[in-house]
Amino acid sequence: MFGLRKMNGMANTPQAWTLAAAERFITTMILKNIFCLIIVLVTVTGCVSTKSISSYNDKTYFKESPKIVSYKDRYFLRFVYPDDTFAFFMMCESKINADTLIYYLPVTTSSGNLRGKIQFQEIFKANEIEIIKKKNVYWEEPDGSLVVMPIEQLNNKEIELLPTTETEKQK
The missing domain is CATH 1.20.5 (Single alpha-helices involved in coiled-coils or other helix-helix interfaces)
Structure with a gap:
């Protein structure tokens, strides 16, 4: 050679x-x-993707569409996996664009059976929490359009499903 x-x-x-x-x-x-x-x-x-593979109301991915829920001073992205289709583990991503918090689903895993389960994805970043308090949170559709996401107080039935913090474990 x-x-x-x-x-x-x-x-x-x-x-x-x-x-x-x-x-x-x-x-x-x-x-x-x-x-x-x-x-x-x-x-x-x-x-690594910054595009969503799922629409906000896509029943293939969500029995209940994602929303932001709060409990005390904690915030979560909450959704429910579907009952009747694949229910592989999903982790939504977020990005901030011009003081707007945008969530999307870039990928799913190819394992797990989470049919009907509720997922709480805790939001820790201070800048994201500030935007949530301003109610400027959206879901990005696969075509790039944005859907307003609801922000609600967590209902009492689901409080016990939340992951516990270290402080709560010590009590």
Whole structure:
């Protein structure tokens, strides 16, 4: 490949065979590294999306559409998995654009059976909570349009379903 044998004038010598083996080894290693780099790049970029795969009212993904619920000084994105279709684990993402909090579903996993389960995804970021208090929260549709998300107090039946904080565990 690199032509080292021809340059040195040793076409059929043992040194030429050693150089040929070294050339093949180097070429193989370079190609393997390029292949690995391509796989890593495809994997990383494939898992990071800023587009939603689900509409707000899509019953394939949600029995009850996502909404923001609050309890005391805690905020959650809440939705219910469907009863009758696949119910793989989902984790919604958020982004802030011009003082607007936008939620979307970029991907689902390919495992889990969460049919009919309620999911609470706690919101910790102070800047997101401030936007929620201003009631400027939307769901991004797959076509890029935005749907206003409701913001409600958590109903009493669901309080016990919330994940507990360290402070609550100590009581």
